[in-house]
Amino acid sequence: MYFTKMHGCGNDFIVINDLENKLNNLSELASKLCHRNFGIGADGIICVKRSSLGDIRMEIINADGSYAAMCGNGIRCFAKYLWEKDIVKKDKINIETGDGIKIAHLNINNNKLENVTINMGSPEFEPDKIPSLSSEKVIDKAIEVGNKKYNITSLLMGVPHTVVFGKLNDFNVEEGKVIEKYNLFPQGTNVNFVEIVSREEIRVMTWERGAGATMACGTGSCASVVAGNTLNLLGEKVKVHVPGGILQIEIQDNKVLMTGSAEISFEGVCEI
Numbered sequence: 001m002y003f004t005k006m007h008g009c010g011n012d013f014i015v016i017n018d019l020e021n022k023l024n025n026l027s028e029l030a031s032k033l034c035h036r037n038f039g040i041g042a043d044g045i046i047c048v049k050r051s052s053l054g055d056i057r058m059e060i061i062n063a064d065g066s067y068a069a070m071c072g073n074g075i076r077c078f079a080k081y082l083w084e085k086d087i088v089k090k091d092k093i094n095i096e097t098g099d100g101i102k103i104a105h106l107n108i109n110n111n112k113l114e115n116v117t118i119n120m121g122s123p124e125f126e127p128d129k130i131p132s133l134s135s136e137k138v139i140d141k142a143i144e145v146g147n148k149k150y151n152i153t154s155l156l157m158g159v160p161h162t163v164v165f166g167k168l169n170d171f172n173v174e175e176g177k178v179i180e181k182y183n184l185f186p187q188g189t190n191v192n193f194v195e196i197v198s199r200e201e202i203r204v205m206t207w208e209r210g211a212g213a214t215m216a217c218g219t220g221s222c223a224s225v226v227a228g229n230t231l232n233l234l235g236e237k238v239k240v241h242v243p244g245g246i247l248q249i250e251i252q253d254n255k256v257l258m259t260g261s262a263e264i265s266f267e268g269v270c271e272i
């Protein structure tokens, strides 16, 4: 099987063309290929599928084999892959995801793709949408997990996210492992620890459901900015520093725009 190894700010993926719909058991394939020692190594696999709703469909499976409805860094890589492989040679692509159609704008200069902007859609705070078992919206809610107190804000940004503000030095990203499984979240949650630098700049480290600590999380960066803006800590245009790079997030009319890089690391062939 041919594959392309890609990353967005260090959040890495194995991208596979499955337009012919030949692959079975993608869960098992993802855990095998993503293994850092016995496989190619990645935070997830992304499959290119045919769509009846958009130009194309993206399917993302986490390193542990669990399916995710959306992936912010992954969808930028997906858009670059479509462009580089001449699968969809357009600078505006309608991509079907588990969270509906997302529009990718490819920012091209001199025939070279510089970065990708994704319209990530609107955030959702309603508990049943996240999903969360809370009877009210989870905004700056005090909880105690693993003998530590946190103030959490939870929302759906394509996938469930929980945001904790504070100084990054006061957290170990592994604390996210316990919050991920907190009893308020029946499907788990991604966890973002966020330090405010100014109203226009933050630092984020993310513990991802299904992948653990990653170098970046696109949906998590969007969720962090939305949570900060809701709490009046942040403006509407924010530079997000993640361990693997920088993302630009903008809120416009309750829609979230994410801009960032997408890179090919290498290509290869493997047996499945």
Ligand SMILES: N[C@@H](CCC[C@H](N)C(=O)O)C(=O)O
Residues within 6 Å of the ligand: 011, 062, 067, 068, 069, 070, 071, 072, 073, 074, 159, 160, 190, 208, 209, 210, 211, 214, 216, 217, 218, 219, 220
């Ligand atoms: N890395 C992603 C999010 C991938 C999905 C997540 N692990 C989940 O299961 O919710 C991103 O860049 O958004």
